Amino acid sequence: MHEQVARYLGKLQRHGLIEGPGDAALYGLDDEILTNAGRVPGTMRELFALLNINSLIIARPGPLFRYVIGHLCLREPGLICPRDCESLTFIHDIPVVESLDPRRTAQALNRRKGCIVGGELVVTTGTVSLEQAFISLSSILFATFVKFFADALNGLHGYGEPVPRGMLDALPGLLARAEPRSSAEPLPERAPEGEDEILRAMDQAGKAVVNARLVDSFFGNISYRDGGAVYISQTGSSLDELPGYIDRVPLDGSSTCGITSSSELTAHVKTYELTGDNAILHGHPRFSVIMSMFGHPLPFGDRRSIGGVPVVSGEVGAGARGLVHTLPEAMREFHGAIVSGHGAFASCTGSFREAFTRLMDMETLCYRTCCALVREKLG
Amino acid sequence: MREQERQLRALFVDLRTRESRREELSPYVTRVFLGGRGIGAWVMGSCPTVHPLDPDAPLVFSTGLLTGSRVPSSSRMVVSAFSPLTGTVCSASVGGRLGLSMRRSGIDLIRVAGRAEGPVVLVIDDGRVGFEQGDIPADEPLSGVFGRLEGAGWSAAAVGRAAFQGCRYASVMVDGAFASGRGGLGLVMASKNLRALRVRGTGTAKAVDPEGEEKARTDILRLFDASPAIMGASGLRHFGTSALVDLMASRRMMPTANFRRTYFPGYRSFCASAIREQEAPKRYACPGCPIACKGKGRAGIPEFETLSHFGALNENADLGAIIEANRICNEAGFDTITAASTIACLAEIRGVRYAGRELVDKVREIASLTGDGPLLQLGSAELARRMGRPELSMSVKALEMPAYDPRGAYGMALAYGTSTRGACHLRAYPVSHEILRKPVATDRFSFSGKARIIKISEDLNAVIDSLGACKFAFFGASLEEYAKGFSSVTGIEADTQDLLSFGNTISSLERHINSLRGFRREHDLLPERFFTEPGSSGAGIEVPPIDRKAFEEALDRYYRIRGCSPDGTFPQDKAREIQSCMSR
Ligand code: SF4
Numbered sequence: 001m002h003e004q005v006a007r008y009l010g011k012l013q014r015h016g017l018i019e020g021p022g023d024a025a026l027y028g029l030d031d032e033i034l035t036n037a038g039r040v041p042g043t044m045r046e047l048f049a050l051l052n053i054n055s056l057i058i059a060r061p062g063p064l065f066r067y068v069i070g071h072l073c074l075r076e077p078g079l080i081c082p083r084d085c086e087s088l089t090f091i092h093d094i095p096v097v098e099s100l101d102p103r104r105t106a107q108a109l110n111r112r113k114g115c116i117v118g119g120e121l122v123v124t125t126g127t128v129s130l131e132q133a134f135i136s137l138s139s140i141l142f143a144t145f146v147k148f149f150a151d152a153l154n155g156l157h158g159y160g161e162p163v164p165r166g167m168l169d170a171l172p173g174l175l176a177r178a179e180p181r182s183s184a185e186p187l188p189e190r191a192p193e194g195e196d197e198i199l200r201a202m203d204q205a206g207k208a209v210v211n212a213r214l215v216d217s218f219f220g221n222i223s224y225r226d227g228g229a230v231y232i233s234q235t236g237s238s239l240d241e242l243p244g245y246i247d248r249v250p251l252d253g254s255s256t257c258g259i260t261s262s263s264e265l266t267a268h269v270k271t272y273e274l275t276g277d278n279a280i281l282h283g284h285p286r287f288s289v290i291m292s293m294f295g296h297p298l299p300f301g302d303r304r305s306i307g308g309v310p311v312v313s314g315e316v317g318a319g320a321r322g323l324v325h326t327l328p329e330a331m332r333e334f335h336g337a338i339v340s341g342h343g344a345f346a347s348c349t350g351s352f353r354e355a356f357t358r359l360m361d362m363e364t365l366c367y368r369t370c371c372a373l374v375r376e377k378l379g
Numbered sequence: 380m381r382e383q384e385r386q387l388r389a390l391f392v393d394l395r396t397r398e399s400r401r402e403e404l405s406p407y408v409t410r411v412f413l414g415g416r417g418i419g420a421w422v423m424g425s426c427p428t429v430h431p432l433d434p435d436a437p438l439v440f441s442t443g444l445l446t447g448s449r450v451p452s453s454s455r456m457v458v459s460a461f462s463p464l465t466g467t468v469c470s471a472s473v474g475g476r477l478g479l480s481m482r483r484s485g486i487d488l489i490r491v492a493g494r495a496e497g498p499v500v501l502v503i504d505d506g507r508v509g510f511e512q513g514d515i516p517a518d519e520p521l522s523g524v525f526g527r528l529e530g531a532g533w534s535a536a537a538v539g540r541a542a543f544q545g546c547r548y549a550s551v552m553v554d555g556a557f558a559s560g561r562g563g564l565g566l567v568m569a570s571k572n573l574r575a576l577r578v579r580g581t582g583t584a585k586a587v588d589p590e591g592e593e594k595a596r597t598d599i600l601r602l603f604d605a606s607p608a609i610m611g612a613s614g615l616r617h618f619g620t621s622a623l624v625d626l627m628a629s630r631r632m633m634p635t636a637n638f639r640r641t642y643f644p645g646y647r648s649f650c651a652s653a654i655r656e657q658e659a660p661k662r663y664a665c666p667g668c669p670i671a672c673k674g675k676g677r678a679g680i681p682e683f684e685t686l687s688h689f690g691a692l693n694e695n696a697d698l699g700a701i702i703e704a705n706r707i708c709n710e711a712g713f714d715t716i717t718a719a720s721t722i723a724c725l726a727e728i729r730g731v732r733y734a735g736r737e738l739v740d741k742v743r744e745i746a747s748l749t750g751d752g753p754l755l756q757l758g759s760a761e762l763a764r765r766m767g768r769p770e771l772s773m774s775v776k777a778l779e780m781p782a783y784d785p786r787g788a789y790g791m792a793l794a795y796g797t798s799t800r801g802a803c804h805l806r807a808y809p810v811s812h813e814i815l816r817k818p819v820a821t822d823r824f825s826f827s828g829k830a831r832i833i834k835i836s837e838d839l840n841a842v843i844d845s846l847g848a849c850k851f852a853f854f855g856a857s858l859e860e861y862a863k864g865f866s867s868v869t870g871i872e873a874d875t876q877d878l879l880s881f882g883n884t885i886s887s888l889e890r891h892i893n894s895l896r897g898f899r900r901e902h903d904l905l906p907e908r909f910f911t912e913p914g915s916s917g918a919g920i921e922v923p924p925i926d927r928k929a930f931e932e933a934l935d936r937y938y939r940i941r942g943c944s945p946d947g948t949f950p951q952d953k954a955r956e957i958q959s960c961m962s963r
């Protein structure tokens with residue numbers, strides 16, 4: 001447990017979700033509570049007593065997230081309802097409570113995996129490991145960030161509720177602080193050969209995607225086709241910690257080891273078939289998702305574009321309305337596409353280099369388009 | 380209580396007098412025990428020390444409060460009794476239409492007691508109770524029996540030849556293809572001279588809040604679609620549980636040669652793709668389940684545990700023999716896991732191997748009570764004891780281990796020990812996080828944090844079994860979504876934590892009943908082999924023996940978390956508290 005506490009505290013910082021180690025208290029319980037917080041406050045003991053959980057994180061996120069959360073709490077007191085498809089699928093909605101009163105907080109956490117407290121703290125739980133609490137925390141921050149900017153942009157352009165003055169005034173400054181990272185190390189150009197090199201290349205690409213903040217480590221996926229097999233990250237694996245968590249799935253259906261692979265395995269395979277590419281990266285870059293939600297909701301099967309990048313709709317997985325039915329066709333022309341309210345995909349031949357650059361370019365394009373749309377209305 | 384809150388409706392049947400009585404259970408009992416396994420434990424709690432085959436020992440068929448609703452994959456039911464194999468409280472969840480038919484005929488639970496003078500069939504036709512002569516030949520294959528019992532709108536549960544011959548692990552079969560397999564519940568049914576139960580129901584089951592029910596349904600279906608284990612290209616939807624064969628082999632935790640090894644090179648002969656190629660199975664489902672994990676080729680397609688145990692555990696790479704062994708078990712009505720494990724145990728004691736035809740012959744001997752049949756039908760614990768090699772029964776509390784080697788997953792090791800019905804993978808189902816990475820992955824070679832995880836998972840799975848839901852649904856969805864469905868369907872306000880606390884009551888009650896029946900810490904330990912012999916390391920995976928000290932420490936932690944004393948029983952005040960939950 002000690003090891004888990006240290007690991008996820010480090011991750012919270014590395015991923016820019018909190019500013020310093022003092023901004024999050026992580027608790028793990030087997031038969032006694034362990035924490036990085038020095039001692040276990042009475043409130044936490046009471047919370048653990050009220051909940052059937054084994055882990056809990058209480059975090060004060062970085063200033064940009066705090067602003068966003070504070071604002072959403074004012075607009076939607078009691079319950080924040082994200083609209084992006086990943087959040088709709090996995091976290092549904094986010095309860096808001098006024099203070100860290102154990103009973104009230106427990107009530108909220110009885111309903112959902114996490115909640116917002118006092119307009120600035122995020123509390124999340126897990127029943128299996130701290131990883132669950134970490135994922136929920138990261139999901140809540142992603143969901144609120146995307147909702148804030150998507151609502152603002154849509155409100156500004158008449159597609160949603162009008163935007164309050166305070167939010168408008170703050171928008172340009174917030175956008176400036178949210179600019180995507182641009183100084184990513186390029187990935188090797190040479191295509192990997194043989195299993196060892198492929199696994200190493202995937203590890204490198206996964207880390208690059210996380211470092212460039214194109215995904216919040218546990219989301220997204222990555223694959224590489226090598227002849228008759230696809231190497232793909234396992235479901236729920238952390239893209240910056242891939243070694244040991246990559247499945248080799250033969251394309252002739254001779255093995256079901258892919259049962260632990262990413263939920264997007266079928267979409268990847270179909271994309272390989274249609275594009276002839278052999279490397280795919282899938283991330284959840286924030287502005288790609290925000291821009292894909294700009295305007296009227298995109299009906300299933302329809303397509304639009306952001307500066308030439310196709311945007312399609314589709315839910316997670318291989319269901320009737322799954323992105324497996326829309327994404328691969330869109331990838332055929334541009335080798336990159338955004339799934340509305342979900343994330344971005346990029347593919348290429350050879351190494352991961354081109355796909356990574358494309359994913360970065362798509363995010364930069366979306367960020368700039370978003371800034372331009374704000375400027376258009378606010379000057 | 381909200382005015383519209385659902386209450387469980389019980390039917391009490393005395394087979395001796397052929398009298399029956401209906402009763403609506405109190406809102407408290409309904410809310411806390413939920414139906415299914417929970418209400419089974421509640422019934423067992425009223426006579427905790429009765430012998431499993433005493434005429435007055437109860438046999439319970441119960442649906443869950445979600446059965447018949449639009450909440451996906453929740454039409455299962457449960458059969459409960461005291462196990463003649465293990466002596467513990469025992470319940471087994473089963474698919475098919477019987478639960479739905481019971482619900483539609485306005486009955487959530489049937490408690491059967493007494494012993495009929497001759498074989499009878501209990502008939503419930505839209506709530507009306509009757510009896511028919513059960514003069515079906517005792518050795519008639521169950522497919523024939525179901526041919527007689529089913530028909531337009533009818534569902535049935537029946538026992539086969541094995542039960543009437545005294546097989547300690549005879550199962551109760553439902554609708555021909557579904558088995559309430561473990562623990563010998565079929566023998567309890569036969570001991571009452573109850574040949575079968577037939578139910579027809581035409582009523583409807585409307586949710587208290589249909590809109591909320593629909594919302595929960597949509598959320599759950601979306602999560603199914605997002606789950607690789609459920610709807611993914613290699614998932615249950617496409618391959619059923621046979622999808623696990625390749626995975627268990629690659630994780631080097633496939634019990635082989637009576638658990639002497641953990642890797643069987645011949646596994647490819649019974650993996651999912653081999654089955655698809657040779658049997659081209661058609662998929663079918665329990666009512667209201669979009670997953671449809673069941674498969675039928677020329678004969679029924681065995682589940683993963685059956686494939687692995689009639690395969691690797693007996694060092695048998697003949698798929699045809701596995702399918703035939705499975706067919707014989709289902710026709711005569713006995714548990715495939717215990718049968719395969721008992722044969723493997725006998726083989727080790729004799730220093731031989733029963734594979735291919737010889738394996739099928741051994742299974743046939745159990746069914747016909749010829750050759751080694753009388754010995755094999757006792758189960759491995761009693762067989763090994765009688766043959767002077769008790770250490771070679773790979774069981775806990777006399778229930779044989781399923782096809783997940785505990786040296787390859789330490790949560791599983793602990794869960795085999797603490798399970799209230801003996802070595803069972805389903806009571807805490809750590810396969811979900813240790814192997815399938817749901818809800819998140821945990822380190823399978825570590826006991827760190829596992830005591831609490833297993834305790835919480837036992838409570839969660841008690842809820843799942845009590846609601847009538849299917850465990851496979853939880854490879855995608857979680858109790859969060861099912862709790863919403865539950866409240867919308869029943870009108871009973873309960874969130875995730877409320878349900879988990881009911882799960883705690885059910886699990887603790889089962890453990891308490893077992894302790895009243897004499898079960899202690901020593902019954903929660905694993906066979907010696909797992910602490911002294913390594914598994915089959917390879918492919919970069921090291922499979923050492925389990926560190927006994929670490930196991931025992933995890934067990935200590937589990938007891939503390941569950942509120943038990945170090946001997947695994949409850950201290951007096953806690954025992955009183957559990958007892959008071961029965962009727963509060
Ligand atoms: S997943 Fe399989 S066992 Fe579960 S309800 Fe569906 S068909 Fe029945």
